[in-house]
Amino acid sequence: MAGTPTYARRRLGSELRRLRLAVELSGEDAADKCGWDKSKISRVENARVSLSRHDLHVLCRLYDIDASAVGRLEAWLTDTRGPRWWAGYTDVISSAYEELIELEGQASDIKSANANLVPGLLQCQSYATAVFGNGPMIPDPDRADALVEVRMKRQRILTREEPVSLTAVIAESVLHCEIGGRQALADQLRHLLDVGQRQNVSIRVLPSSSTASAFIGGITLFEFPEIDDLGALFIEYHGGMLVKDDDRDIRRSRRHLDYLFANALSEESTRQHIAARLKDL
Missing domain, CATH: 3.30.870.10 (Endonuclease Chain A)
Incomplete structure (x- = not known):
C-alpha cells in the first residue's frame, strides 16, 4: 500500500536516530543546523517520509559518520530489491x-x-x-x-x-x-x-x-x-x-x-x- 514504510526505510530511520543521539543533538537542533523544518528529523527517523541522497549526506557530515557507515546507510536508502511483485495484490x-x-x-x-x-x-x-x-x-x-x-x-x-x-x-x-x-x-x-x-x-x-x-x-x-x-x-x-x-x-x-x-x-x-x-x- 502506498506510504507503507519498508523495512529498509525503518531501519535507516532507527540508525539515524542512534547516530544523532551519539553526537548529543536534539532533533530540533539537527534540523536547525541542516536548515530544515524542525519536524523533518522526527519524520525521517520514524520512517514517515523518505530521504534524498543529498539530505542523507548532509546528516552524515553533521553526525561525523565514517565512509563505511555511509555506504551502509546508502544501501538502506536505495533499497534496490527489484520490483515488488505483490503490488498487484495491495x-x-x-x-x-x-x-x-x-x-x-x-x-x-x-x-x-x-x-x-x-x-x-x-x-x-x-x-x-x-x-x-x-x-x-x-x-x-x-x-x-x-x-x-x-x-x-x-x-x-x-x-x-x-x-x-x-x-x-x-x-x-x-x-x-x-x-x-x-x-x-x-x-x-x-x-x-x-x-x-x-x-x-x-x-x-x-x-x-x-x-x-x-x-x-x-x-x-x-x-x-x-x-x-x-x-x-x-x-x-x-x-x-x-x-x-x-x-x-x-x-x-x-x-x-x-x-x-x-x-x-x-x-x-x-x-x-x-x-x-x-x-x-
Whole structure:
C-alpha cells in the first residue's frame, strides 16, 4: 500500500536516530543546523517520509559518520530489491502483511514458531486454500483465491538463487488439526517431508508433552546480513498481525524461540513423527 514504510526505510530511520543521539543533538537542533523544518528529523527517523541522497549526506557530515557507515546507510536508502511483485495484490493484503513480505524478501535467516497452523512459507496450496476457507474471518471467494496466490508466491524465497534460511518449529497439535479434511492435511504433511529435505529449511516439531508447548499464536524473527542489525519481529495473534523492531522485544523473542527449539524434536525425529502421522491418516 502506498506510504507503507519498508523495512529498509525503518531501519535507516532507527540508525539515524542512534547516530544523532551519539553526537548529543536534539532533533530540533539537527534540523536547525541542516536548515530544515524542525519536524523533518522526527519524520525521517520514524520512517514517515523518505530521504534524498543529498539530505542523507548532509546528516552524515553533521553526525561525523565514517565512509563505511555511509555506504551502509546508502544501501538502506536505495533499497534496490527489484520490483515488488505483490503490488498487484495491495487491494487484498493489509499494510502489515505487505511489510511481512518485504521482511521475508530482505532477510537472510528466518526463525519461526507457530502453535496453530503450519507457517505460511511451508504451506501447500490445498492446505492454504483450506486455511482461507475455514474459521471465523473467512474472506470472500475472490479475496481468498488472491491470498492463496500471495502465499504461494511468498515461498519463492526458499528456492531463489540465494535462498533464505528458514528454521521453523511447529506445535505437534498442528499435525492433528484436519483443516480442510484429511486429504488437505495429508497433502500438507507430504509437503513438509518434501520441503524439509532442502538444505536451507529446518523443520522441528514441538511435542505436546513438552511444557514449552504452552504458547499461543505465531512469532517470526527476521535476521539480516548486516552484522549489527538485531533484526525484526513479526507477531501473529487472533484477528491481526504486527511488526516490531524494538531491541528489547527482539531479544526477548529470540530467547523464547531458543527455548522452543531446545525443547523441540530433532530434524530426523521430526521427519519420523510427520511420516508416522501421515501413515495414520
